[in-house]
Amino acid sequence: MTATHVNGIAVVSDKPTPSPISTPDKPVVFHRIRELQLADGTTWYGCRDCTETSPHMGKIRYHLRSHRTTDKTTTAPRTSRRARKPSATPATASKASASSAEPATAPAPTDPFARLTLAELGQRLEELAELDQLRTECQTWKNRALTAELTLSRISAALENTNS
Ligand SMILES: [Zn+2]
Numbered sequence: 001m002t003a004t005h006v007n008g009i010a011v012v013s014d015k016p017t018p019s020p021i022s023t024p025d026k027p028v029v030f031h032r033i034r035e036l037q038l039a040d041g042t043t044w045y046g047c048r049d050c051t052e053t054s055p056h057m058g059k060i061r062y063h064l065r066s067h068r069t070t071d072k073t074t075t076a077p078r079t080s081r082r083a084r085k086p087s088a089t090p091a092t093a094s095k096a097s098a099s100s101a102e103p104a105t106a107p108a109p110t111d112p113f114a115r116l117t118l119a120e121l122g123q124r125l126e127e128l129a130e131l132d133q134l135r136t137e138c139q140t141w142k143n144r145a146l147t148a149e150l151t152l153s154r155i156s157a158a159l160e161n162t163n164s
Contacts, residue, residue: 002034003051006044013037017045017057032067033060 004011014036016029034046036053045060046053052063116124 001049001051002046003036003053006036006038006046006053009042010039011036011044011046012039014046017060030057030061032064033057 002011002014014034016031017033017035019028019030022028032048034048035057036044036046038044042055044053044055045057047060047063047067049067052060054060054063
């Protein structure tokens with residue numbers, strides 16, 4: 001995984017990089033940062049998990065963050081998500097089918113608009129508007145009938161007066 005060549009120069013030694021807090025008594029090393037001795041005698045630093053190299057150890061240390069984020073997103077959580085999915089998906093699917101079946105059977109009789117399509121709803125609304133228009137027309141006719149009745153009674157009263 002670690003680079004075997006840097007700029008075409010072969011890596012002759014590959015060992016963990018000693019940490020700045022490392023002491024001969026208590027050696028502390030960065031296992032993921034490799035200290036690379038090149039064939040030309042220079043020291044480079046390399047990533048343990050890929051061929052990223054740099055003459056500066058800090059750059060490899062910074063570079064390791066990209067592995068951490070990709071590790072987290074690619075390997076650890078995705079496998080756990082994959083592991084959860086088989087158990088979770090049938091549960092949610094059965095829940096979804098159950099919950100979708102329940103409202104279809106249960107609230108439909110109570111709610112007459114539940115099964116109506118938009119076109120049907122529009123038709124109902126048009127019917128309601130027609131009914132409303134008929135109602136106002138009825139009111140108009142009723143008023144005209146009342147007026148006519150009043151006029152008739154006046155005429156009959158006038159006739160009665162002329163007769164008597
Ligand atoms: Zn790397």
